[in-house]
Amino acid sequence: MMTYWIDITGTFMFAISGALAAWDKKMYHDLFGVFFTGFITAIGGGTLRDVTLGVHPIAWVKDAYYIIAITSGVLLTIIFRNRILKFRRSLFLFDTIGIGFYTILGVEKSLKYGVNPLAAIILGMMSAIFGGVIRDMMVNEIPLIFSRQIYATACLAGGVLFILLRHLGVAEDVNEIVSIIAVISIRLASLKNGWSLPYLDKRGN
Amino acid sequence: MMTYWIDITGTFMFAISGALAAWDKKMYHDLFGVFFTGFITAIGGGTLRDVTLGVHPIAWVKDAYYIIAITSGVLLTIIFRNRILKFRRSLFLFDTIGIGFYTILGVEKSLKYGVNPLAAIILGMMSAIFGGVIRDMMVNEIPLIFSRQIYATACLAGGVLFILLRHLGVAEDVNEIVSIIAVISIRLASLKNGWSLPYLDKRGN
Amino acid sequence: MMTYWIDITGTFMFAISGALAAWDKKMYHDLFGVFFTGFITAIGGGTLRDVTLGVHPIAWVKDAYYIIAITSGVLLTIIFRNRILKFRRSLFLFDTIGIGFYTILGVEKSLKYGVNPLAAIILGMMSAIFGGVIRDMMVNEIPLIFSRQIYATACLAGGVLFILLRHLGVAEDVNEIVSIIAVISIRLASLKNGWSLPYLDKRGN
Numbered sequence: 066m067m068t069y070w071i072d073i074t075g076t077f078m079f080a081i082s083g084a085l086a087a088w089d090k091k092m093y094h095d096l097f098g099v100f101f102t103g104f105i106t107a108i109g110g111g112t113l114r115d116v117t118l119g120v121h122p123i124a125w126v127k128d129a130y131y132i133i134a135i136t137s138g139v140l141l142t143i144i145f146r147n148r149i150l151k152f153r154r155s156l157f158l159f160d161t162i163g164i165g166f167y168t169i170l171g172v173e174k175s176l177k178y179g180v181n182p183l184a185a186i187i188l189g190m191m192s193a194i195f196g197g198v199i200r201d202m203m204v205n206e207i208p209l210i211f212s213r214q215i216y217a218t219a220c221l222a223g224g225v226l227f228i229l230l231r232h233l234g235v236a237e238d239v240n241e242i243v244s245i246i247a248v249i250s251i252r253l254a255s256l257k258n259g260w261s262l263p264y265l266d267k268r269g270n
Numbered sequence: 271m272m273t274y275w276i277d278i279t280g281t282f283m284f285a286i287s288g289a290l291a292a293w294d295k296k297m298y299h300d301l302f303g304v305f306f307t308g309f310i311t312a313i314g315g316g317t318l319r320d321v322t323l324g325v326h327p328i329a330w331v332k333d334a335y336y337i338i339a340i341t342s343g344v345l346l347t348i349i350f351r352n353r354i355l356k357f358r359r360s361l362f363l364f365d366t367i368g369i370g371f372y373t374i375l376g377v378e379k380s381l382k383y384g385v386n387p388l389a390a391i392i393l394g395m396m397s398a399i400f401g402g403v404i405r406d407m408m409v410n411e412i413p414l415i416f417s418r419q420i421y422a423t424a425c426l427a428g429g430v431l432f433i434l435l436r437h438l439g440v441a442e443d444v445n446e447i448v449s450i451i452a453v454i455s456i457r458l459a460s461l462k463n464g465w466s467l468p469y470l471d472k473r474g475n
Numbered sequence: 476m477m478t479y480w481i482d483i484t485g486t487f488m489f490a491i492s493g494a495l496a497a498w499d500k501k502m503y504h505d506l507f508g509v510f511f512t513g514f515i516t517a518i519g520g521g522t523l524r525d526v527t528l529g530v531h532p533i534a535w536v537k538d539a540y541y542i543i544a545i546t547s548g549v550l551l552t553i554i555f556r557n558r559i560l561k562f563r564r565s566l567f568l569f570d571t572i573g574i575g576f577y578t579i580l581g582v583e584k585s586l587k588y589g590v591n592p593l594a595a596i597i598l599g600m601m602s603a604i605f606g607g608v609i610r611d612m613m614v615n616e617i618p619l620i621f622s623r624q625i626y627a628t629a630c631l632a633g634g635v636l637f638i639l640l641r642h643l644g645v646a647e648d649v650n651e652i653v654s655i656i657a658v659i660s661i662r663l664a665s666l667k668n669g670w671s672l673p674y675l676d677k678r679g680n
Binding site: 116117118119175178179180181182183184187188217218261262263 | 505506507511514522526529531532533535536537538539542543
């Protein structure tokens, strides 16, 4: 039940982030473009995860509350599109919370379907970032995952931590909370301190 | 049986539209590029729909007539590529008929697989437009769905109408015909009258 | 068992080709970008094939050795990134061997899942080339399949040959070897002799 509402809330936040991105670009300024970008951003990661795992039916196809959450998120963005810009920083925070939750939910769902731990970590990371990758490609920006920021890497680290604590016998719900906080903390700390991934130059250094 | 031939005919028309688009662009002028673009355009929407629904095997993978229809469409385009340009307006009409049929077939198939009505409308629309979206991306054009024309919106309106009439108890076959005609009429009327979707400007008007 | 090691080796080679391509482009120079491109290149074709066929679980999700092979390929590329450039020509050869094996494995797997022979040829070709198509798109190059070289066409020809020999009753293992060699030979001969596909000009010649 808890995970259900985490999922719905995450979907809602991703829809807002997609609609905002579309509205920032002139080419997607019409109503359909804003809805479509919000929708694809919101369902992208979960659909990729469920199709890869062979889970059917996919959540948003079975349960209408996902589409209601997406529609609400897009409509609120359109109605409050001027005021919402002032909340951008908090929206960014919700996005960060979103990738935290989605990573760990993705790892858990993958393990439940018999996936090996390494693939579960990768699927958890992918389900967290894929919606945003499509969103950035649709509005012609270089996806955030390629910007040398600690973004996908924070998801991977949280996934590794979850698997490790699980093997050490830590209780599932404690593990969930600790791992989600790890993803969020790494992402926030890296932004604050300007951390980035090692750069590989052409001369081999 | 009727729906089977509608499906094959739609696949054939989408293959022609893909091959024509590829041939218009210099970079896809070789035989393989024309075939590949025609093929992807023709199978894109149905494959997306069936993978999302978890339907296996996908139609074109099971039944060779789909590939024969695609190959015929591409070959005819290559052989008659000069004469076919004169028929462009009628091809456009067939494309419009195609999205009409595919929308309603997609909605019906989704409902048959237990999908909620809201998701069925969205999947119907997506199965109608997805092949064309990939086609436009392959030939480096902004997908038609983002051009402020009434395109995907006509599919959504037809899907909503189909669901409404179904809830009112209208007979399935009457409903199919009425809803298909609705998609086609909205698309044609909007083009003739220059209708477009509301534009959201940055100042919030 | 033989096909398993062919699959693992192919995955390893594709990971190297993806990591090399990413490393050649400045925007993917960080560690994550190189890993991600190697990973997507390595799993792209097999995932597309298995999702289309409805095979679950997908190989790399079930068996951790795929991810270990990919990680090893990417790490070796990063460590030996200067020396590896000298082996580019042999890497190109391995890529060619890779598409040979993947084409025929893809055709066989498709037939095993009840796919019609025409679709099996197309799926075999797609599973061989799809990882490379995504790789080229990620590093902003025109995919190799659109370069008028005999590339995907070599896969198609090998797939047709395999189906023909199968219908003529040729033993499976002999057929595999002959068809794989056909793909590789056509690709190598076309490069050496500058063969390309017929070009369709706008005046209809």
